[in-house]
Amino acid sequence: MGRYLRYASLAGFLGFMTYVAYRHQVVGGGPSGVPPVDALCPFGGLESLYSYLKHGTFLRRVAMSSLLLFGTVAASTLLLGRTFCGWICPLGALGEAAGALGRRLGFKVDQRRIPHTARHVKLLILGVVLAGSWATGTLVFRPYDPWVAWAHLGGGLDEIAANPWGFAVLALLVILAGMGISRFFCRYLCPLGGGLWILQKLSLTRVERHPDRCVNCGACDRACPMGITVSTAGRLSNGDCISCGECVESCPAKGALDFRALGRKLSPLAVGIIGLGLFLGAYGVAKVSGGWRTFSPTSLEAKADPAEGIFGWMTVEEAASKVALPVEEFMNAAGISPDSPRDVPLKRMEGVDDEAVKAKVGAYLKARETSRDAKAPNPEEIKGSQTLAEVAEIYRLKPEEILETAGWPVEMAKEAENPLKEMAARVGSEVSAIRAAVRKLKSR
Numbered sequence: 001m002g003r004y005l006r007y008a009s010l011a012g013f014l015g016f017m018t019y020v021a022y023r024h025q026v027v028g029g030g031p032s033g034v035p036p037v038d039a040l041c042p043f044g045g046l047e048s049l050y051s052y053l054k055h056g057t058f059l060r061r062v063a064m065s066s067l068l069l070f071g072t073v074a075a076s077t078l079l080l081g082r083t084f085c086g087w088i089c090p091l092g093a094l095g096e097a098a099g100a101l102g103r104r105l106g107f108k109v110d111q112r113r114i115p116h117t118a119r120h121v122k123l124l125i126l127g128v129v130l131a132g133s134w135a136t137g138t139l140v141f142r143p144y145d146p147w148v149a150w151a152h153l154g155g156g157l158d159e160i161a162a163n164p165w166g167f168a169v170l171a172l173l174v175i176l177a178g179m180g181i182s183r184f185f186c187r188y189l190c191p192l193g194g195g196l197w198i199l200q201k202l203s204l205t206r207v208e209r210h211p212d213r214c215v216n217c218g219a220c221d222r223a224c225p226m227g228i229t230v231s232t233a234g235r236l237s238n239g240d241c242i243s244c245g246e247c248v249e250s251c252p253a254k255g256a257l258d259f260r261a262l263g264r265k266l267s268p269l270a271v272g273i274i275g276l277g278l279f280l281g282a283y284g285v286a287k288v289s290g291g292w293r294t295f296s297p298t299s300l301e302a303k304a305d306p307a308e309g310i311f312g313w314m315t316v317e318e319a320a321s322k323v324a325l326p327v328e329e330f331m332n333a334a335g336i337s338p339d340s341p342r343d344v345p346l347k348r349m350e351g352v353d354d355e356a357v358k359a360k361v362g363a364y365l366k367a368r369e370t371s372r373d374a375k376a377p378n379p380e381e382i383k384g385s386q387t388l389a390e391v392a393e394i395y396r397l398k399p400e401e402i403l404e405t406a407g408w409p410v411e412m413a414k415e416a417e418n419p420l421k422e423m424a425a426r427v428g429s430e431v432s433a434i435r436a437a438v439r440k441l442k443s444r
């Protein structure tokens with residue numbers, strides 16, 4: 001029974017998420033559109049965690065929903081084991097379906113050919129991806145992410161040509177390798193699986209084998225989609241266990257194998273139902289309480305480069321306002337004909353590629369910034385009669401950062417309309433501190 005519910009759950013989530021991804025391609029994202037896969041992926045929450053804690057902003061395409069999902073998946077792993085992987089994850093479903101297809105076709109690779117230490121590659125990938133994303137402020141795994149590739153299959157050959165690595169990982173490492181070794185990507189490569197591997201080691205719920213009842217038939221080993229040797233374990237401590245219950249359900253010896261949490265026995269069906277309940281319950285509570293937000297109005301990337309805030313679902317008017325340009329100037333910078341409609345999403349405009357628009361407008365804004373920098377006077381010419389607001393505007397700096405660098409109280413930003421010499425007198429400093437601060441900030 002548990003097995004069939006699990007298959008139905010995996011198929012249901014795979015079908016539903018594929019439908020959502022397709023709708024996103026057709027309708028587009030944005031505050032009233034369909035969310036991108038990144039906003040519905042728990043790993044996006046982990047990748048964005050540092051940015052959110054440090055800057056209060058998510059990475060591009062990620063939103064509060066991803067963080068909530070990651071928190072829920074982490075908590076349920078600690079309580080019940082990796083039920084997300086075993087019962088919910090659509091990519092895991094693809095890997096397991098590939099394994100089933102491979103078995104039917106007689107396409108099987110002996111996993112003993114791969115050294116056991118290869119299973120730790122996913123931890124290495126997790127470390128590299130998190131360090132890279134946290135250091136650069138972008139989703140560095142996205143171009144290689146097979147789930148992102150699956151979600152963009154509707155884009156056809158153009159999409160494959162634009163993102164070849166993700167599609168290569170999907171075709172070769174999830175599906176083809178999965179046909180030889182079930183859940184190949186999960187076992188060896190998935191960075192989220194690497195994170196959950198660590199939490200699984202601390203989980204309260206584990207598979208337990210009772211040697212006095214075990215008949216050593218090896219059915220559990222053959223049934224495990226993660227290739228774990230259950231037949232020699234006691235209380236299973238393997239971080240790769242995904243709480244699927246296949247081993248327990250395939251065991252012919254009554255009472256030889258079960259799930260145990262704090263000494264209490266749990267059936268595979270109960271583990272799955274509680275896991276699904278936690279996942280859907282957390283979503284329901286977030287939805288009802290207004291915490292389920294799949295759209296973030298800004299991102300860390302857009303803070304550094306406003307053009308990163310442009311998306312294909314935006315109209316010309318919305319995109320121009322996002323980068324604070326008059327509509328005509330925006331269209332000129334983006335290479336869009338001035339006669340084009342301004343209230344149609346960029347991705348629906350004939351002959352317009354929203355990624356190219358982003359690149360062109362980004363280049364335009366950078367060139368404009370460089371020319372403004374060249375025209376800005378030497379900071380030594382800042383006068384005490386100028387206000388902090390004027391200085392901030394001329395040098396395109398924030399009043400707060402000037403004050404902080406000058407060693408003046410940041411709260412004085414509220415008085416930015418006052419002349420610098422008056423502000424200097426109030427803090428017992430000199431206007432030269434502001435000149436030095438501007439010089440330092442502009443030389444970054």
Ligand code: SF4
Nearest residue numbers: 085089092186190193
């Ligand atoms: S290991 Fe990764 S791909 Fe596999 S089920 Fe878990 S999260 Fe999904």
Ligand code: SF4
Nearest residue numbers: 224241242244245247
């Ligand atoms: S050990 Fe059992 S519960 Fe864990 S992944 Fe293997 S078959 Fe599933």
